[in-house]
Amino acid sequence: MTSYEKPSYEKLRLEKLRSLGLLDSDPDEFFDCITRVASTILGTPISVISLVDENRQWFKSRHGIEATETARDISFCTHAVSSGKELIVEDASNDERFASNPLVVNAPNIRFYAGIPIKSVEGYSLGTLCVIDNKPKRPSVSELKALNDLAQLATKEIQFRERMLSAQDSIDVAQNKFQGIFKNVPIGIAMVKPDGTWLEVNDELCSILGYSREELLNLTFQDITHPDDLNTDLNLLDQLVTHKIDRYQLEKRYIRSDGLSVWTGLTVTKQLTETGEIAYFLSTIQDIQSEKETELALTALRKTLEEKVALRTDELRLVNQSLSKAYQEKIHSEQELQNKELELRTILDNANEAYICMDAGGLVTAWNKQAEHTFGWLEQEAIGRKLEKLIIPPESQAAHHAGMHLYLSEKKSKILGNRIELEAMRKDGIRIPIELQVNALEINEQVLFTSFLRDITERKQLENLLKNEARNDPLTGLANRRKLEEILPIAFQRARANNVYVALVFIDLDGFKLINDTHGHQAGDQLLREVANRINQCTRASDTVVRYAGDEFVIVLENLKSKDDTKRISANIQKIIAETVQIGDKQLNITLSIGIAYYGGPEPQSIEPLELIRLADKAMYTAKKNGKNGVVIID
Numbered sequence: 361m362t363s364y365e366k367p368s369y370e371k372l373r374l375e376k377l378r379s380l381g382l383l384d385s386d387p388d389e390f391f392d393c394i395t396r397v398a399s400t401i402l403g404t405p406i407s408v409i410s411l412v413d414e415n416r417q418w419f420k421s422r423h424g425i426e427a428t429e430t431a432r433d434i435s436f437c438t439h440a441v442s443s444g445k446e447l448i449v450e451d452a453s454n455d456e457r458f459a460s461n462p463l464v465v466n467a468p469n470i471r472f473y474a475g476i477p478i479k480s481v482e483g484y485s486l487g488t489l490c491v492i493d494n495k496p497k498r499p500s501v502s503e504l505k506a507l508n509d510l511a512q513l514a515t516k517e518i519q520f521r522e523r524m525l526s527a528q529d530s531i532d533v534a535q536n537k538f539q540g541i542f543k544n545v546p547i548g549i550a551m552v553k554p555d556g557t558w559l560e561v562n563d564e565l566c567s568i569l570g571y572s573r574e575e576l577l578n579l580t581f582q583d584i585t586h587p588d589d590l591n592t593d594l595n596l597l598d599q600l601v602t603h604k605i606d607r608y609q610l611e612k613r614y615i616r617s618d619g620l621s622v623w624t625g626l627t628v629t630k631q632l633t634e635t636g637e638i639a640y641f642l643s644t645i646q647d648i649q650s651e652k653e654t655e656l657a658l659t660a661l662r663k664t665l666e667e668k669v670a671l672r673t674d675e676l677r678l679v680n681q682s683l684s685k686a687y688q689e690k691i692h693s694e695q696e697l698q699n700k701e702l703e704l705r706t707i708l709d710n711a712n713e714a715y716i717c718m719d720a721g722g723l724v725t726a727w728n729k730q731a732e733h734t735f736g737w738l739e740q741e742a743i744g745r746k747l748e749k750l751i752i753p754p755e756s757q758a759a760h761h762a763g764m765h766l767y768l769s770e771k772k773s774k775i776l777g778n779r780i781e782l783e784a785m786r787k788d789g790i791r792i793p794i795e796l797q798v799n800a801l802e803i804n805e806q807v808l809f810t811s812f813l814r815d816i817t818e819r820k821q822l823e824n825l826l827k828n829e830a831r832n833d834p835l836t837g838l839a840n841r842r843k844l845e846e847i848l849p850i851a852f853q854r855a856r857a858n859n860v861y862v863a864l865v866f867i868d869l870d871g872f873k874l875i876n877d878t879h880g881h882q883a884g885d886q887l888l889r890e891v892a893n894r895i896n897q898c899t900r901a902s903d904t905v906v907r908y909a910g911d912e913f914v915i916v917l918e919n920l921k922s923k924d925d926t927k928r929i930s931a932n933i934q935k936i937i938a939e940t941v942q943i944g945d946k947q948l949n950i951t952l953s954i955g956i957a958y959y960g961g962p963e964p965q966s967i968e969p970l971e972l973i974r975l976a977d978k979a980m981y982t983a984k985k986n987g988k989n990g991v992v993i994i995d
């Protein structure tokens with residue numbers, strides 16, 4: 361006897377065999393029929409359908425034998441299973457593989473054996489259909505063909521069962537999966553009959569709706585749908601029923617068992633029967649209450665925000681309008697201000713007077729064109745510099761500081777608001793007389809001194825000219841009587857101060873009327889001019905020669921240390937006047953009567969200047985009375 365070999369797929373084979381549920385199962389007429397027919401056709405007393413288990417062979421069907429199984433190691437069939445091919449043993453007693461096999465040696469004393477493997481769908485040999493005889497036999501081809509056909513039948517049946525089991529497994533798996541999903545999925549799921557009755561509901565749906573499964577199965581979805589949402593739901597359901605749509609989704613409210621409504625997201629599909637009728641609706645129902653509340657809260661919040669934004673927008677629009685208006689006004693004001701500044705600038709630049717502005721620190725803040733012209737400093741040179749460094753002479757700077765300090769500390773000033781004349785200094789160092797008017801402005805608690813200044817050099821010159829003319833004799837160019845009256849008091853002061861004498865020499869031409877009458881008035885004028893020249897020649901710069909009136913002349917001799925000096929001067933005058941004067945073709949001769957009076961000296965008299973004139977005049981008159989061409993001195 362030889363030991364059997366196990367096929368390479370033994371483990372899988374056994375698993376498959378056991379999964380089929382055939383081992384130790386009840387007799388099956390189908391398989392029994394096959395074994396009966398096999399014995400009949402092959403003419404053998406025994407026929408079995410043997411299933412080769414791990415350590416045994418078990419007979420699913422047996423014909424002509426009482427045993428239900430034998431050990432595998434003595435089994436003939438296991439050889440056919442191992443090879444996967446038919447096994448024909450015509451005489452086991454002569455076959456070294458089986459001669460000592462107990463089934464050969466003992467009952468049932470096998471001699472002939474023919475087994476055809478029965479295979480699973482995967483091709484695993486599960487067992488055999490075999491025929492056995494206790495007599496040797498050589499089966500015919502047709503017998504073997506019939507045996508193969510019968511084995512094929514058994515195989516088909518087993519494979520059918522195998523497929524059925526596999527299909528059932530799939531169904532079971534799907535069913536289990538569905539049940540698992542149905543039970544555990546965190547979404548409400550329901551199967552709903554076409555009339556709206558709940559057919560099946562899962563735990564989650566019970567939880568969402570607050571009903572037990574049993575309670576729900578006694579209700580329709582219409583019973584617990586919020587009245588406001590029912591029509592929409594029914595309308596969509598109708599479209600689903602009439603196949604206008606395959607599914608629909610809807611946000612709807614159910615009325616829970618506690619009377620509160622709950623927002624859900626509903627999806628409904630339909631499940632059809634084989635005949636195309638609606639078996640049930642499959643609904644998924646998701647609790648979206650919190651999302652809905654959030655959404656509603658957000659909507660309310662958005663609405664509130666929009667209202668606030670709208671309100672704020674209105675406020676902002678109003679603010680914007682008023683700001684725009686204010687801005688426009690400001691622009692307008694600034695424009696006006698700029699225009700005014702430009703206008704002011706133009707006025708100031710074209711002003712005939714210099715305009716200078718100075719801050720409380722004495723720094724120049726404005727300097728117009730005329731100021732440039734008057735003082736020689738350009739605006740850019742002057743701005744920011746101390747005014748005193750620009751136009752105020754050194755000797756006037758202390759007064760300038762004092763004036764500013766007085767105003768800034770006590771708001772007092774002798775200058776502000778008045779037109780005053782001062783001497784200023786140009787950039788080139790030349791002094792010029794100016795007339796100015798200073799005003800103080802207080803802007804934002806800052807003091808500004810504004811001033812208009814005018815160069816009055818020409819006016820001063822004119823004034824001096826007029827002044828001179830008023831004090832000069834136009835015919836001779838000598839000082840006149842007014843000038844004499846002005847200088848004489850000064851001469852008195854100087855004489856007193858210097859302890860010297862002042863002499864007043866009063867001169868009157870002798871017989872001048874006759875010259876006028878004889879040679880004409882013009883000749884008289886020329887003679888007067890010549891006399892003036894000649895007197896001038898006899899005097900010093902410190903002396904003043906005056907035409908006092910008509911043919912009367914006065915000389916103020918100053919700084920006389922001695923009265924004797926006067927006699928020498930008067931003698932010189934008499935001498936020079938005595939010289940013939942040529943006027944045209946005429947030769948004229950003239951003499952003088954002179955009266956002299958003194959003031960000053962070591963013990964000055966107490967007399968007025970005009971009194972001195974009268975004294976000298978009186979002395980001159982005495983000289984006339986003495987016969988003219990003479991000098992009378994009053995000591």
Ligand SMILES: Nc1nc2c(ncn2[C@@H]2O[C@H](COP(=O)(O)OP(=O)(O)OP(=O)(O)O)[C@@H](O)[C@H]2O)c(=O)[nH]1
Binds near residue numbers: 869
């Ligand atoms: N040509 C001329 N004559 C003048 C001028 N002013 C005064 N006279 C004249 O001068 C003369 C002065 O005369 P008197 O001094 O009174 O007479 P006199 O002839 O000088 O007499 P004695 O003084 O006594 O010597 C008058 O005839 C005036 O008309 C003047 O500006 N030009």
